[in-house]
Amino acid sequence: IAVNKKVEIGDCEIEFINSTHSIPETKFVALHSKEGTVLYTGDFKLDMHPTIGEKPDFKRLRKLNPKVMITDSTKAPEETKTPSEKVAVTMLQDFLLDENDEKKGIVTTTFASHIARIKTLLETADKMERIPILLGRSLCKYYGIALKLGIVNNGAKMVKRRNSIDKKFKDINKEKEKYLVITTGSQGEKEAVLSRIANKETPLLLNKKDTVLFSTSTIPHPINIANRYKLEAKLKMQKVRIIKDVHVSGHASKEDLREFLRIVKPENIVPTHGEYTMLASWAELGEEEGYTIEKDIFIRRNGQEVVIE
Known part of the structure; x- marks a missing residue:
């Protein structure tokens, strides 16, 4: 259309x-x-x-x-x-290029549907001389569609399935400094890749030399807030450096x-x-701005009607 x-x-x-x-x-x-x-x-x-x-x-x-x-x-x-997405580009590059030390693992996470942000992460990985890798079903699904539609042309290794992800993590764990890992799980979702890393359910083992960067905010809902809190607590127990809110809404x-x-x-x-x-x-x-509640501006809950003559 x-x-x-x-x-x-x-x-x-x-x-x-x-x-x-x-x-x-x-x-x-x-x-x-x-x-x-x-x-x-x-x-x-x-x-x-x-x-x-x-x-x-x-x-x-x-x-x-x-x-x-x-x-x-x-x-x-x-x-x-609300700042432009261009601001997020500068923020991400500043943080990630500063973190680009030898022998250091860097794991990043963002919303799977945020194609512009993923594109920036891939471009930044190139500047860092690291191999970008997308891990997780939803992340690969959205980015794969964006590639097919020609919205982006930045190629990257994409791994969807759990067994394949764990196999790839074995390689990454040996040479963390060669990769920029981009995962699902920014909201602390139970089965997402980042939650599995935090729970030590994958071959990728993080330590105090490594960084996890959240290129998202926490969705302001009690469940999301609680899940993110648990996720961060588990990462902190592993002494991982956490960088939060590298994000614009x-x-x-x-x-x-x-x-x-x-x-x-x-x-x-x-x-x-x-x-x-x-x-x-x-x-x-x-x-x-000159409107009046219940005259020309209406607050309703789901299922309630607004009748306008």
């Missing part, structure tokens, strides 16, 4: 508009009907310097005049702007949302995708 082209579905038309997020080719979705246009943002940020893909299409957004905007609220409480913060609101100028706002405090922060922002 072409960007900015409308597709008819029954009595409605759907249009996809360029957006930016941590996943390539993210789009805003505009649903055009005889009652008006509904803009669904999905997860997004306002990245004017993306490392993959196009910038958000502000020109088209200004012309939409949506009756309703259903919008991401994940970072609404954070009173700042894929979500718009409060001042980005303010800018977006002034560009789009929707008649009504429905914040979504967040805990109640995040939805409430969006509502407060709306009030600052």
Whole structure:
């Protein structure tokens, strides 16, 4: 489906508009009907310097005049702007090039779907003169799709299956300084590769000379927070050096949302995708910009309706 082209579905038309997020080719979705246009943002940020893909299409957004905007609220409480992915490139290169000592193992982890970040890790491995290797089913799946679609062209060894991963770890453990290991498990998922390393369930044995770098934040949910805490505790017991939060978010913060609101100028706002405090922060922002709660900005839980005349 072409960007900015409308597709008819029954009595409605759907249009996809360029957006930016941590996943390539993210789009805003505009649903055009005889009652008006509904803009669904999905997860997004306002990245004017993306490392993959196009910038958000502000020109088209200004012309939409949506009756309703259903919008991401994940970072609404954070009173700042979300940095560009280009900032993450600089951060990663600074940390990893400084860590590039002889006889040192380096394990990195990020979100499997964050293709731009994986691309940066592969490019940095080349500068470090290390062999990059992607380990884990989801990581290899997403990156393999990105390669097939031509979104990236940075090749790397990809190992999906548990037995094959353990076999590769035997080689890596003998010459850690030759590799940059990129794994699944940034959120402490039980069966992910990094959790297995922390549990000493693989032939790769880490020690105080080695570094584990998290190129993610922890998803702000109690389960994720608890799992990450356990993962880090196990790594610390092995005296591993941990570097956290070498990351920029894929979500718009409060001042980005303010800018977006002034560009789009929707008649009504429905914040979504967040805990109640995040939805409430969006509502407060709306009030600052002249909207009124329960008049033209609405907070609802899953399953509840908003009726707009």
